[in-house]
Amino acid sequence: MKLRHKIISSFILVIAVLSIVNILSVVYAINHNQEKRLQEEEVLFAQDLAARFVRDVVEDKADALTDALFKDKKLREEMIEYILVFDKKGYLLSNTYLEAIPKQLLKLNNQFARGENFRLQKIVNRKVFVYDIAVPVREGIEQVGAIHIGFKGIYILRTIKIALASALVGVLIIITIAVLFGLFISETIVSPIGKLKDAAAKIGAGSLKTRVSIKSADEIGALADSFNRMAARLEETTALMIQAEKFEAIGRLASGVAHEVKNPLGVILQGINYLEGNIPSGNKEASEVFQLIKDSIVRADNIVRMLLDFSRVDELYMRPEDANILMDNSLLLVQQIARLENIEIVRDYQMGIPKILADKSRLEQVFINLFTNAFNAMPGGGRLTLRSYLCRFDGSVYEGDKIKKDFFNPGEETVAVEVEDTGQGISEDNLKKIFEPFFTTKGPGKGTGLGLSVTNNIIKLHGGIIEITSQLAKGTKIKLLFKVARSE
Numbered sequence: 232m233k234l235r236h237k238i239i240s241s242f243i244l245v246i247a248v249l250s251i252v253n254i255l256s257v258v259y260a261i262n263h264n265q266e267k268r269l270q271e272e273e274v275l276f277a278q279d280l281a282a283r284f285v286r287d288v289v290e291d292k293a294d295a296l297t298d299a300l301f302k303d304k305k306l307r308e309e310m311i312e313y314i315l316v317f318d319k320k321g322y323l324l325s326n327t328y329l330e331a332i333p334k335q336l337l338k339l340n341n342q343f344a345r346g347e348n349f350r351l352q353k354i355v356n357r358k359v360f361v362y363d364i365a366v367p368v369r370e371g372i373e374q375v376g377a378i379h380i381g382f383k384g385i386y387i388l389r390t391i392k393i394a395l396a397s398a399l400v401g402v403l404i405i406i407t408i409a410v411l412f413g414l415f416i417s418e419t420i421v422s423p424i425g426k427l428k429d430a431a432a433k434i435g436a437g438s439l440k441t442r443v444s445i446k447s448a449d450e451i452g453a454l455a456d457s458f459n460r461m462a463a464r465l466e467e468t469t470a471l472m473i474q475a476e477k478f479e480a481i482g483r484l485a486s487g488v489a490h491e492v493k494n495p496l497g498v499i500l501q502g503i504n505y506l507e508g509n510i511p512s513g514n515k516e517a518s519e520v521f522q523l524i525k526d527s528i529v530r531a532d533n534i535v536r537m538l539l540d541f542s543r544v545d546e547l548y549m550r551p552e553d554a555n556i557l558m559d560n561s562l563l564l565v566q567q568i569a570r571l572e573n574i575e576i577v578r579d580y581q582m583g584i585p586k587i588l589a590d591k592s593r594l595e596q597v598f599i600n601l602f603t604n605a606f607n608a609m610p611g612g613g614r615l616t617l618r619s620y621l622c623r624f625d626g627s628v629y630e631g632d633k634i635k636k637d638f639f640n641p642g643e644e645t646v647a648v649e650v651e652d653t654g655q656g657i658s659e660d661n662l663k664k665i666f667e668p669f670f671t672t673k674g675p676g677k678g679t680g681l682g683l684s685v686t687n688n689i690i691k692l693h694g695g696i697i698e699i700t701s702q703l704a705k706g707t708k709i710k711l712l713f714k715v716a717r718s719e
């Protein structure tokens with residue numbers, strides 16, 4: 232059964248049950264009320280007759296009585312079925328029947344106890360329902376006869392019927408309102424649920440951009456909001472997965488191309504060296520051209536090497552190494568550039584920190600990458616600060632990233648290395664992309680965009696963490712966390 236039908240039918244069921252209870256109580260109330268009225272008013276009427284007829288009863292004046300009875304009955308013809316007068320012995324003295332009197336009326340009890348002033352009973356007379364009110368006819372305290380007045384039950388039934396008819400009309404109106412209300416409720420609950428169901432089906436079928444638009448401040452609105460958030464998250468994660476696959480494909484392609492290009496480059500370089508040796512010395516123009524060609528070959532070779540680094544997931548040669556020494560070694564290679572570019576270098580090392588487990592040459596490659604990036608970010612000069620210190624891993628910072636959690640335990644001792652520059656900084660948008668292979672803001676021919684993605688791979692292979700914080704026009708800080716080498 233559909234939700235809409237369930238809501239409406241339960242509304243109707245509840246209303247119907249309530250209505251039946253209501254009608255039954257109305258009928259009971261009317262019935263009760265009528266009996267009370269009979270007791271209060273009609274018993275008085277009967278007692279009045281008894282008082283008026285007492286002489287005639289004692290004197291057995293049947294004719295006079297019959298006349299009087301017919302007159303009284305005629306006044307209230309629509310209510311009164313019969314009036315019967317019995318004498319002291321219980322014989323019928325007079326009655327209002329023109330035809331033969333129904334036999335059962337002759338058997339009515341006519342004896343009243345002392346203090347008993349009336350008796351009310353329901354009887355069925357000639358298949359119709361009658362309220363019979365009986366009162367004693369008394370002379371002084373002695374009972375000299377009895378009077379029975381039959382009130383037509385149909386008269387009371389008619390009142391009940393009228394009440395029932397209006398109650399039924401009321402019930403119909405209430406049921407109609409209930410159905411409309413049910414439709415309204417189901418519209419506000421069922422149709423949003425239907426929308427959510429359709430949206431879920433669409434997302435399931437692959438259209439991840441699907442969202443539901445339900446604007447309401449209640450739980451349904453909140454449900455729609457959570458649904459949309461979930462859909463957005465799903466879209467994001469799927470995009471990331473697709474991107475990861477793309478990177479892998481790029482890596483394979485890059486390594487393929489690099490291998491193919493590397494050997495011819497070597498041949499070209501050898502050829503150039505050979506040709507250079509064969510030109511007469513002093514030909515300045517020719518040696519400038521040769522130098523230009525050789526520079527370009529070295530550049531191309533660098534790019535090829537970067538590509539190979541990027542795609543390589545080699546085994547590392549891990550040994551306990553001093554992070555300070557690794558940084559100093561790398562610094563030696565780029566110091567000249569720093570001097571030319573007017574860059575001050577500050578070494579803020581913690582001495583005697585524990586060694587880290589590292590592949591020396593790979594890590595030096597990382598530092599050179601980071602230093603070069605920093606130099607490039609400070610074209611007009613600046614300050615490069617290198618820091619190292621021992622710290623405890625604060626697990627909470629990295630929660631949610633499984634890889635990071637796998638390598639460090641909260642509270643574990645780690646060696647931190649920081650490379651901080653006072654350069655131009657990285658915009659928030661770019662910060663999300665800097666680890667992507669080939670992402671570069673440097674002009675064509677100036678950067679491959681592979682430096683940080685190679686760095687990231689190497690750090691991950693070391694089981695370390697790389698974190699970048701940056702502020703535009705202020706500078707960038709790159710923090711690396713390494714495992715402490717256990718001395719066994």
Ligand SMILES: Nc1ncnc2c1ncn2[C@@H]1O[C@H](COP(=O)(O)OP(=O)(O)OP(=O)(O)O)[C@@H](O)[C@H]1O
Nearest residue numbers: 604605608656671672673678679680681682683707
């Ligand atoms: N210290 C830094 N300050 C400002 N921007 C930086 C810094 N380090 C990296 N970036 C930004 O990140 C981008 C990517 O850096 P990455 O090292 O991966 O490539 P690249 O430096 O552009 O190229 P390559 O490393 O091949 O020379 C850079 O182009 C630059 O925009």
Ligand SMILES: [Mg+2]
Nearest residue numbers: 600604682683
């Ligand atoms: Mg770089």
